[in-house]
Amino acid sequence: MLTFFSEDSRLRRARTELHDGALVSPFECPERIDLVLRHIRQAGFEVRTPEAYGLGPVHAVHDADYVSFLETCWPSWQAAGHEGEAIPNIWPARSMRSDHVPRSVSGKLGYYALGADTSLCEGTFSAAMGSKDAALGAVAHTLHTQAPSFALCRPPGHHAASDQFGGYCFFNNAAIAAQYALDAGKRRVAVLDVDFHHGNGTQEIFYTRNDVLFASLHGDPEVTFPYYLGYADETGAGEGQGYNLNFPLPPGTSVAAWMQALEQALAAIQAQECELLIVSLGVDIFEDDPISAFTFKSADFIALGERLAQAGLPTTFLMEGGYAVEEIGVNVVNVLQGFERES
Numbered sequence: 408m409l410t411f412f413s414e415d416s417r418l419r420r421a422r423t424e425l426h427d428g429a430l431v432s433p434f435e436c437p438e439r440i441d442l443v444l445r446h447i448r449q450a451g452f453e454v455r456t457p458e459a460y461g462l463g464p465v466h467a468v469h470d471a472d473y474v475s476f477l478e479t480c481w482p483s484w485q486a487a488g489h490e491g492e493a494i495p496n497i498w499p500a501r502s503m504r505s506d507h508v509p510r511s512v513s514g515k516l517g518y519y520a521l522g523a524d525t526s527l528c529e530g531t532f533s534a535a536m537g538s539k540d541a542a543l544g545a546v547a548h549t550l551h552t553q554a555p556s557f558a559l560c561r562p563p564g565h566h567a568a569s570d571q572f573g574g575y576c577f578f579n580n581a582a583i584a585a586q587y588a589l590d591a592g593k594r595r596v597a598v599l600d601v602d603f604h605h606g607n608g609t610q611e612i613f614y615t616r617n618d619v620l621f622a623s624l625h626g627d628p629e630v631t632f633p634y635y636l637g638y639a640d641e642t643g644a645g646e647g648q649g650y651n652l653n654f655p656l657p658p659g660t661s662v663a664a665w666m667q668a669l670e671q672a673l674a675a676i677q678a679q680e681c682e683l684l685i686v687s688l689g690v691d692i693f694e695d696d697p698i699s700a701f702t703f704k705s706a707d708f709i710a711l712g713e714r715l716a717q718a719g720l721p722t723t724f725l726m727e728g729g730y731a732v733e734e735i736g737v738n739v740v741n742v743l744q745g746f747e748r749e750s
């Protein structure tokens with residue numbers, strides 16, 4: 408399967424992540440790229456550098472002030488004399504106001520941040536630009552040829568909302584790709600999120616719209632990040648009512664139960680006559696993933712790819728999560744090869 412990847416993805420090399428009360432080396436590290444690329448190349452997939460699509464497709468999804476913040480935060484943080492990486496420690500929490508963006512970079516940081524797990528640092532903006540270009544290159548290829556494609560997106564995107572970063576995400580690659588497809592003439596696009604964590608950002612971006620059907624299978628937010636979105640009663644609003652489907656599943660969910668939820672998601676995608684399928688492919692549903700709690704074995708990823716091919720839609724896969732265990736490369740390629748064999 409044709410793979411798109413931008414070397415700019417390597418430019419974000421955060422040193423710290425606030426995890427379980429300590430600053431640790433980030434789980435979402437550049438080495439993930441090499442783990443996946445090695446297996447992609449062993450599988451014989453062509454790897455193509457995408458063209459630079461600029462900020463237009465980003466502004467079609469994200470607010471301009473948020474994009475400007477991402478571009479200027481790191482230099483502003485350094486200019487303010489802060490020693491460490493840019494990590495928020497105050498938010499417009501419930502008791503505060505959120506109709507005003509403070510002038511200070513510390514105030515802006517909390518305003519635009521979902522949480523404190525994602526440090527901003529040198530190269531973050533450039534890497535996010537490379538990541539969304541890979542997504543755009545892949546979806547443009549699928550739109551042009553009907554053939555499936557894969558974008559090795561890093562950093563990931565599905566937690567990024569219209570004006571918020573977090574969960575290792577800055578630009579919502581899946582939303583940017585979906586909007587690009589709609590602008591290219593598709594009447595309805597399905598975004599299927601199979602990452603262990605709920606795609607809160609993708610949900611927020613399309614929540615009141617019926618031209619994107621968002622379906623997500625994920626760890627129950629009662630006990631799983633991002634905790635505050637991803638419940639089954641979130642079904643869309645206004646014109647989007649019925650076009651948002653959440654399938655929260657308890658930690659330890661069997662693959663059989665997970666696949667049953669997938670059947671429901673695919674039935675809805677078929678019923679709503681979607682013309683393109685974008686898969687937010689997180690392979691952190693793997694049984695050995697260090698920060699997740701589902702039970703996929705590597706062979707189950709083949710079955711996942713096969714089942715998605717049976718949906719019969721032009722399909723673009725975008726890399727989301729999956730952490731530095733050797734198997735993430737095997738698991739990604741298993742999905743893509745399973746899909747290709749079944750197509």
Ligand SMILES: NCCCNCCCCCC(O)(O)C(F)(F)F
Pocket residue numbers: 426427435524563564565566574575576602603604605632689691698727728729
């Ligand atoms: N103790 C719980 C710590 C949770 N920390 C943040 C987890 C972020 C997951 C990111 C992801 O896997 O959903 C993505 F696909 F975006 F990369």
Ligand SMILES: [Zn+2]
Pocket residue numbers: 602603604689691727728729
């Ligand atoms: Zn995840």
